[in-house]
Structures are given as structure tokens and as C-alpha cells.
Amino acid sequence: MAIKALTLDTGGTILDWHGGISRAFAAAGARRGLQADWHEVTNEYRRRSLKGMVGQVHPAFNFDDVHRRVLDEVIAHYRLDALTAEDRDVIWRTWHALDAWPDFPAAQARLRRKYIVASLTLLTTSLVIDVSKKNDFGWDAIISCEMIGIYKTRPESYLTAAKWLQLDPSEIMMVACHNFDLNAARENGYKSVFVKRPAEWGPSGPPDPAPNPAHDLIVEDFPELATRLGA
Amino acid sequence: MAIKALTLDTGGTILDWHGGISRAFAAAGARRGLQADWHEVTNEYRRRSLKGMVGQVHPAFNFDDVHRRVLDEVIAHYRLDALTAEDRDVIWRTWHALDAWPDFPAAQARLRRKYIVASLTLLTTSLVIDVSKKNDFGWDAIISCEMIGIYKTRPESYLTAAKWLQLDPSEIMMVACHNFDLNAARENGYKSVFVKRPAEWGPSGPPDPAPNPAHDLIVEDFPELATRLGA
Incomplete structure (x- = not known):
């Protein structure tokens, strides 16, 4: 069947979370005279946050809540307790102000001329709205797992997105930089x-980093994807 | 509190359903040599469809399903049985191809520069995606009652939309041409x-047609709304 929609992972595929969050940690650390490997701290923060969210079913919390809780855990783990409540708030709010990978916005506009292009994300709806306004994304729809109530990689998350798009799953391409998704x-x-x-x-x-060779397409970046899909 | 988001009824407020559906009925009727007051038929179709959808809680159907079922009912009611399965399909599919009221798209772009602008609608997500591509709407989010699972005018529909937008309800303006909503x-x-x-x-x-004077704003059209809101 012909592809009619692309559903895009958003956290790592569209947004440079490592760059944004590691800079926020480093800035807060510099204010408090703290030394740390901010890249490592950031990646541990991300790993623990993902673990708290992937596969959840009707959780009482969302990904912003997890980011807030896990931030304190990671700060404690690395003994960065000198970071104040205000520092933590600044780091946490950075999630809603992340930059996009620069290849994405123009390629998204190309893809939308030919396909429905939707975010299908673990992130909160509000986060995607905020980063989209900041980075000038245009979505045909944001389908967050928060809205679905059931989080990737549970089957119901993908199947509900297909139901809402009124498409057979075979008419949808999932786009991500992660094999697990x-x-x-x-x-x-x-x-x-x-x-x-x-x-x-x-x-x-x-x-x-090594793509599963079973994927239908493997591309270097979004402009290549748009070209390969004739958009 | 300052307004941060506008949530827009979409069916009658943005889309000219009467024009689109009455023309589809008239064209199908002409093909089959049928005479009827297509305006009345269309309005009865809309009344019954709304009645089947407003206030639903976790229904097993969506608004497109209701449109399909009620279409047969209305055709039977007006003894228009000469309309074929193909005619009915064409009329039904017209819902996904409605035209916007012409004042909307440019005003939406103005409003989005200052506010989050989201559809908050009884219509299906897929319908809003389709008409938005056709009419060049750009939403910050489509929040359909289909996604919420609970339909306007139930409190949970408005409260869930506010939760997903991460706003207090007092920071959101509902925009509609209907007092009930x-x-x-x-x-x-x-x-x-x-x-x-x-x-x-x-x-x-x-x-x-007479606005409840308690509404915070009463406007003639969307350009006036954008101007009154300083957008």
C-alpha cells in the first residue's frame, strides 16, 4: 500500500536534547562552582527518564513530571546538591525550549506537501507545541503518547495513532533515529x-547507532529522506 | 490571568458544513432526479449527528461513524432511497473536504504569532487534518474529543484540553459560534x-444566533478577533 503519513519520533530525532540540556547543566554548574562531566550527567538523566516513561500504561504522570523527578535523582547521584531550586527549574524548563537539528524544519515543509506529517512522541503535547513554535515546525498533528494514554513501545500506542489517522499501519512510516521505536x-x-x-x-x-537492516529506508538526514520519498 | 491559548470549535466556526453538504446532497439528488429542500435535509442531518455525538463518554464510534449512520437515517426519513451507496459515500466523504469560512486562514496565522491556537472539536482528528491541508490551516495542535475520549460539552473535555496545554482554564479562550459550547x-x-x-x-x-452577553468577547468575524486580541 502507498505511504500516506509519516509519524516522527521527536525527542532525539528532531530535537537536540543533549546539546540543550548539557549546556543548561554546565551553565548552572558554573554559577555554583561545580565541576562534572556534564555530557555524562545529561546522558544519565536521559537514560533514567526514558526508563521511567517507555511502555507506561495510563500513568498518573507525564514526561515533564518524569523529567522533574529524575532531575533531582541525577543531581543527588552525582552529588551536585549545590544546584538550587532555581537552577533545577531552569534546567527542567530547557526541555520546552530545545533547538531542532538544523536539517529538519525545511525538510518537514517539503514532506508535508506530499504526506501527513505527525509527531508521535513520548514527550508531552505542551512540550512539542512549545518547541514547534520556537523552531518553526508545522505539524499536521501532534499525537503524543500522553494523549493516547499508552506509551511507545506498547502496541496500542502505534495502533491508536493509526486509528486516529484513519490509516492502515502499512500506510504509515515511523521515522526515528532509534531501532527500539x-x-x-x-x-x-x-x-x-x-x-x-x-x-x-x-x-x-x-x-x-547501527540501523537494523530490515528498515525500509536508512538515511543520513531529513533532506535525504524528503528526496528519497519524492517530496 | 493573561490569555495564552485559543481553543477553536471547528465544525461550524471554521468550516462551512452547510454549504458543502447541501451542495453534495443537491448534486446527488440531481443525478437521481430527486427533488427536496436540500437545505432542510442538510440541517436535519447536522442536528441528528450533533445529538449523536455531544456529551459522549468513551464511545465505540467517532463523529465520522455518526455521520455515516445518520446519513442513512435522514435519507430514509426524507424518502430519498434512490440515492445509491456511491452517492452516500460521496456525500459522507464531503465532510473531510469542506471549505473554510474565507475569513479564517489568514486570521489564524495572525493569532498564532501571539497565542497557541488549537482546534478543540467534536470532529475526528483525521477530518481536521484533511480539511486543514485542503484549506491551508496551521494549528499548534489538534485536540479532538476523539483523542480525549470524552466529548464536549462534558467538563472533562475542556479540562483535559487544558491539562494537555499545561494551562489553567482561565488562560484559555474558547472560540465558537455556539453558546452551548x-x-x-x-x-x-x-x-x-x-x-x-x-x-x-x-x-x-x-x-x-444571539450571543450570551456574558461572553468575554463578541465579534463579527476572525479578522476582528485578531485585531481585538492585538494579534
């Missing part, structure tokens, strides 16, 4: 595109 | 704007 989408009938994001985790590189 | 939003803490749509129900005029 794409593999789960494929298991639920979606097509898959792996977009490489070698800088997603900063200098240490991503934990799972 | 605006009054319910107000009861849940929203501000309200009545936009006049004297042609919404075709020649017979809307059933409740």
Missing part, C-alpha cells in the same frame, strides 16, 4: 525509516 | 469568544 512500529505493521543522528548523545555517541 | 467552557473556567456565523445553517439561519 522503529522495530516496535514494524511489529505493528508500520513501515520504518532510520534517520542517523550520530551526535544525539553528544561526544560519546548513541548507544545503538 | 462557550457556556460549557465558561463553566469550566475558560474565557469565551462568540464569533457570529449567520450563514452557518444556510438560508434558515442558526438556531441560537
Whole structure:
């Protein structure tokens, strides 16, 4: 069946969370005279946050809540207790003000001329709205797992998105820089595109950089994706 | 508190359903040599469809399903049985291809520069995506009652939209051409704007055209709304 919609992971695929959050940590640390490997602190923050959110079913919290809770945990773990309540608030709010990877906004506009282009994300609806206004994204829809109530990589998250789009899963391509998300989408009938994001985790590189060769497309960046899809 | 978001009824406030659906009925009727007051048929179709959707809690159906079921009912009621399965399909699909009221798209772009502008609608997510691509709308988010699971005018529909926007209801203005929707939003803490749509129900005029004077703003059209809100 022909592809009619692209659903895009947003956290690492569209947003440079490592750059934004590690800079926020470093700035707060400098204010309090703290030394740390801010890249490592940032990646541990991300790992623990993802672990708290992936696969949740009707949680009483959302990803912003997890980011707030885990921030305190990570600060305690690295003995960065000199970071004040105000510092923590500034770091936490940075999630809603992240920059996009620069290849995305113009390519998104190309893709939207031919396809429905929707965010399908673990992040909160409000976060995606805020970063989209800041970075000039235009979505045909934001379909957050917060709205679905069931989080990736649970089958219901992909199947509900397809239901709301009124498409068969085989008419939808999941786009992400992570095999775990794409593999789960494929298991639920979606097509898959792996977009490489070698800088997603900063200098240490991503934990799972090699695309599963089963993906329908593997691309270096979003302009290549638009070109490969004829958009 | 300052207004940060506008949530917009979409069916009658943004889309000219009467014009689109009455023309689809008239064209199908002409193909089959049928005479009828297509304006009346269209309005009865709309009345019954709304009745089947407003206030639903976790229904097993969505507004497109209701449109399909009620279409057959209305056709039977008016003894228009000569309309074929194909005719019915064409009329039904017209919902996803409605035209916007012409004052909306440019005013929406103005409003989005200052506010979050979201659809808050009884209509399906897919319908809003389709008409938005056709008419060049740009939403910061589509928040359909289909996604919420609980339909306007139930309090949970307005309160869930506010939760997803991470705003206090008093920071949100509901925008609609219907008192029933605006009054319910107000009861849940929203501000309200009545936009006049004297042609919404075709020649017979809307059933409740006089705005409740309690609304925070009453405007003739969307350009006036953008100007009054300083956008």
C-alpha cells in the first residue's frame, strides 16, 4: 500500500536534547562552582527518564513530571546538591525550549506537501507545541503518547495513532533515529525509516547507532529522506 | 490571568458544513432526479449527528461513524432511497473536504504569532487534518474529543484540553459560534469568544444566533478577533 503519513519520533530525532540540556547543566554548574562531566550527567538523566516513561500504561504522570523527578535523582547521584531550586527549574524548563537539528524544519515543509506529517512522541503535547513554535515546525498533528494514554513501545500506542489517522499501519512510516521505536512500529505493521543522528548523545555517541537492516529506508538526514520519498 | 491559548470549535466556526453538504446532497439528488429542500435535509442531518455525538463518554464510534449512520437515517426519513451507496459515500466523504469560512486562514496565522491556537472539536482528528491541508490551516495542535475520549460539552473535555496545554482554564479562550459550547467552557473556567456565523445553517439561519452577553468577547468575524486580541 502507498505511504500516506509519516509519524516522527521527536525527542532525539528532531530535537537536540543533549546539546540543550548539557549546556543548561554546565551553565548552572558554573554559577555554583561545580565541576562534572556534564555530557555524562545529561546522558544519565536521559537514560533514567526514558526508563521511567517507555511502555507506561495510563500513568498518573507525564514526561515533564518524569523529567522533574529524575532531575533531582541525577543531581543527588552525582552529588551536585549545590544546584538550587532555581537552577533545577531552569534546567527542567530547557526541555520546552530545545533547538531542532538544523536539517529538519525545511525538510518537514517539503514532506508535508506530499504526506501527513505527525509527531508521535513520548514527550508531552505542551512540550512539542512549545518547541514547534520556537523552531518553526508545522505539524499536521501532534499525537503524543500522553494523549493516547499508552506509551511507545506498547502496541496500542502505534495502533491508536493509526486509528486516529484513519490509516492502515502499512500506510504509515515511523521515522526515528532509534531501532527500539522503529522495530516496535514494524511489529505493528508500520513501515520504518532510520534517520542517523550520530551526535544525539553528544561526544560519546548513541548507544545503538547501527540501523537494523530490515528498515525500509536508512538515511543520513531529513533532506535525504524528503528526496528519497519524492517530496 | 493573561490569555495564552485559543481553543477553536471547528465544525461550524471554521468550516462551512452547510454549504458543502447541501451542495453534495443537491448534486446527488440531481443525478437521481430527486427533488427536496436540500437545505432542510442538510440541517436535519447536522442536528441528528450533533445529538449523536455531544456529551459522549468513551464511545465505540467517532463523529465520522455518526455521520455515516445518520446519513442513512435522514435519507430514509426524507424518502430519498434512490440515492445509491456511491452517492452516500460521496456525500459522507464531503465532510473531510469542506471549505473554510474565507475569513479564517489568514486570521489564524495572525493569532498564532501571539497565542497557541488549537482546534478543540467534536470532529475526528483525521477530518481536521484533511480539511486543514485542503484549506491551508496551521494549528499548534489538534485536540479532538476523539483523542480525549470524552466529548464536549462534558467538563472533562475542556479540562483535559487544558491539562494537555499545561494551562489553567482561565488562560484559555474558547472560540465558537455556539453558546452551548462557550457556556460549557465558561463553566469550566475558560474565557469565551462568540464569533457570529449567520450563514452557518444556510438560508434558515442558526438556531441560537444571539450571543450570551456574558461572553468575554463578541465579534463579527476572525479578522476582528485578531485585531481585538492585538494579534
